[in-house]
Every structure is written in structure tokens, then in C-alpha cells.
Amino acid sequence: MRVYVESYGCSQNQGEGATIARALADAGHDLVSLPEGADVGVLVTCAVIGPTEARMARRWRWISDQIPRVVVTGCLVPLRTSILEGEGRARTTFVPIREQSRIPDLLAEWSDSAIRGNVPARPRPCPLAPHPPVSEEVVIAQGCTSACTYCFSRLARGRLESVPTCEIVRRAEAAVARGTVELRLTSLDTAAWGVDLGPTERLPDLLNAVARIPGDFSVRVGMMSPQTLAPSLPRYLEALAPGRFYKFLHLPVQSGSDRILAAMRRGYPVAAFRRQVASARDRFPGLTLSTDVIVGFPGETEEDHRDTEELLASVEPEIVNVTRYSPRPGTPASHLRPVGPRVAKRRSRSLAALRQRLARGPLERWIGHFGPARVVEYGPGMSSVARLPNYLPVVLEDRPALGSTVRVRVEGARSTYLLGRAERAAF
Secondary structure (H helix, E strand, C coil), X not given: CEEEEEEXXXXXXXXXXXHHHHHHHHCCCEEECCCCCCCEEEEEECCCCHHHHHHHHHHHHHHXXXXXXEEEEECCCCCCHHHCCCHHHHHEEECCHHHHHHHHHHHHHHHHHHHHHCCCCCCCCXXXXXXXXXXXXEECEECECCCCCCCHHHHHHCECEECCHHHHHHHHHHHHHCCCCEEEEECCCHHHCXXXXXXXCCHHHHHHHHHCCCCCCEEEECCCCHHHHHXXXXXXXXXXXXXXXXXXXXXXXXXXXXXXXXXXXXXXXXXXXXXXXXXXXXXXXXXXXXXXXXXXCCCCCHHHHHHHHHHHHHHCCCEEEEEEXXXXXXXXXXXXXXXXXXXXXXXXXXXXXXXXXXXXXXXXXXXXXXXXXXXXXXXXXXXXXXXXXXCCEEEECCCCCCCCEEEEEEEEECCCCEEEEEEEECC
């Protein structure tokens, strides 16, 4: 069968979409790049905020108009499938996140039915040309151990279920064998990995196992909560030391106000976040810090908002992701009185402007740097994107081989990336 796969949202969703696509290709199905002419569409949904959920509903309706059968999975299933209403619902099958492995079996049943029913031929789209992915997400766990009052993803994915070390290593080895040179370990909270496996299994132990995999590849460790990172921080920083790990820390703070953090049930004060950032930067002076902030959480005052701005200004993260609070059904925070939309919008714009001002400073410090970077993406024209050892992206004017490591000289900076040129191969 001809299958079109489309994924939205976080890196975990992207990784799960890629895993579904590989499983379907291995089962003999043709993956196609356009929905028109496909026999089956697979939509991996995100429901992190209300506007995204509405976008997923619109996308489902459009895809179901183009394709006879649709599989919907991801964070909308099963908690919010009621929003998918219309004529296409009868031809849609909803598959919960933890049952995605049965999608190839579903398609096998439909394929047999189509053969028996002598279904008329449809215009045949061109299958995707097979090529090894340069970067690949490796999902290391489902769910998490936290109980944040605003989080819908926790409701959708459930309590923590860590993938065993041997299976993660097997997936990583398979990816490297396919030609992948950048592995991205991902879950809702990577620092929580192993908590459900026993007292001797924690994220540093997993990283040590991944570090022993032979081959030329880099590893990015995904988002983690300050609350779950705290007990293993020294060991984690030690495990991150080998050269194949990007010196990158995605540590969402969410607010600069202890009062708001308590209302969110984040499980740490602002001072703990500061200490963890300081420890990581002391260990790796060139570390890239990425953090997330929710603006307009119920009860947030102007003082709370200023505390967040002051925290960001003093810590100077290289990357700040700003999200305006959106109440999600079933979460404790959805019952709280929201901040007025005009106030939330103003604060969101203020933080976005601050983010733009802050970003240039940390990135401009890299102007003049000369060192290795891995080419991970081709851009418009003849440009390409390479990653420094701290994961900062450098846009190059030429196109060295994808996956290769080159030496780059950084010559400029924008608010979200560096500019440079490749001078010669590093190896």
C-alpha cells in the first residue's frame, strides 16, 4: 500500500513518526511524499496547547479528504479524539501512543481487504527515494514522573515507562548502521529515565552504554526537568564529557517566580535551576543552554513576570522557547482563573522581544571561533547547516558532504544561528 506519514510537535513525536514509517517500509509498503494518491495516511498529533490541537483537527479533516483511510495517533489519542468530527471519522482509526507498533498489522488487514474487494486503482504517487537519515530521534521512555498542573502530555502519555538499556542500544546501533551520524535521545523528561527500572539504572548509566557504541556519530540529550536532574547532576555531567556528546542542556525553567513554580508543581525553586546551570557551565564553559518559559500562567502577576525577565537576563540562555499558557482539559490548572488574554499577549510579546535581545550576545561571543562542526542539513541554494560540539548551528555558504565533520570559521551571528565557512575537512 502507498502510505503518507505526517508528524507534528516535539522531538518524541517526530521520532515516533519516523519509527512508524520505517516499520511500514520494512513491511513492504511504499512511503510517499504527498497525500494525494496515497492509500493510507498516518497523522502523529500534538496537543500541547489549544491552538495546536485546533490545527491538528483542521489537518486531519484535510488529510481525510485526500486519503481513503487515516490512522491518527500521538497526544490527541485517546483523550481528545472527540474534536475530530466530520464525514472522515468513519474512515479514521485511532491508535494510542503505546500501541503504535500494531499499525503495520492494521495496514496488512486493510491490504488484504482491498485485494479481496477488488478496489479500483488510484493515481500512483512516486514513492520516497530511500536515503539514510543524517539525524534520528531515539525515544528512550514514555511518560514521566512529574505532576505539573498544566501539562497535557503527561495525561496523554501516562506514567514513566523507560525503554531498557539493551533496546535503546540496539536502536542506536541500527541507526548508526543506516548511516545516521546524529542521535537525539528524547522523551518527556530524559533525566527521569531509569527511575522505574531499579536503583542502579539512571540516565548517566544509559549515556555510558551509548558512548561504548562503535562508529562516528554525535549524540544530543533532550529535554529534562531540574527536579529529576538534581539527584544525578554530577554523574550526568561526567557522563556527558566524551566528545561524541553535544555539550547542550535543555532545562526548562518555565517561570522565574518561586510562587508560580509552586503553583505549577514543578518541584524546584528558581535557585536550584540557577545552581544546575552554573554547575553545567563550570564543567563545560562552551555549553549551550536552552530553556522554556510559560507566560500568563493563572495567578501570574506583573512582579512574577518581571522575575522571569530578570532570571533570563541574568542567566542568558542561548535558546529561549516562549509559550503562552493555554488551559488543557483534564489538567488541574484548567480550573484556575486565567490571566486576561490582553495581559498574557503583552507579556508574551515582552518576553519574545527580550529573547531576541538576549540571544545575540551569547552567539556573538563565538565570532572568530575556528573548530570542528558536523554537517547535518542542506539549506536553500547551496547553503548547509553544521553543528558545533555544543550544538549551536552554523550556516555555511557551501555544501560539504552530509554527515561529514569539517572545520568552520565563525564570521557572524544572528539571533538563532551563527554564520561561517568551511575551511577544510577535520578528518
